[in-house]
Amino acid sequence: MGKDTVFSEQIRMEQHGSDLFYMPTVADQNGGKPVVFKASLHNKKQLIFENPLHDFPQKISYSHPTKDSLVAEISGTEKGQIKSQKFLMVRAK
Numbered sequence: 001m002g003k004d005t006v007f008s009e010q011i012r013m014e015q016h017g018s019d020l021f022y023m024p025t026v027a028d029q030n031g032g033k034p035v036v037f038k039a040s041l042h043n044k045k046q047l048i049f050e051n052p053l054h055d056f057p058q059k060i061s062y063s064h065p066t067k068d069s070l071v072a073e074i075s076g077t078e079k080g081q082i083k084s085q086k087f088l089m090v091r092a093k
Helices: none
Strands: 010-016 019-025 037-042 046-050 059-063 069-078 081-090
Touching: 019 046
Parallel strands: none
Antiparallel strands: 010 019, 019 037, 037 046, 046 059, 059 069, 069 081
């Protein structure tokens, strides 16, 4: 039997005044503490959160290209290389 990879994170969003924050927590990363990303753009079609001091990703974005889809993307620089990964989600019928 091979090994399975399981990834789990808890996500909290908070608003403080006019600022919106995205705070994911992964149990075995960052001492179990959340990493704080501040919204740099938010409108009806897109949410972008950034933390330029985080190792990877430095940017997390969500876009809503159609009424039945959502695209999440993580991006930034890791070990000197620019990287990004997209996650396409479609409404189940």
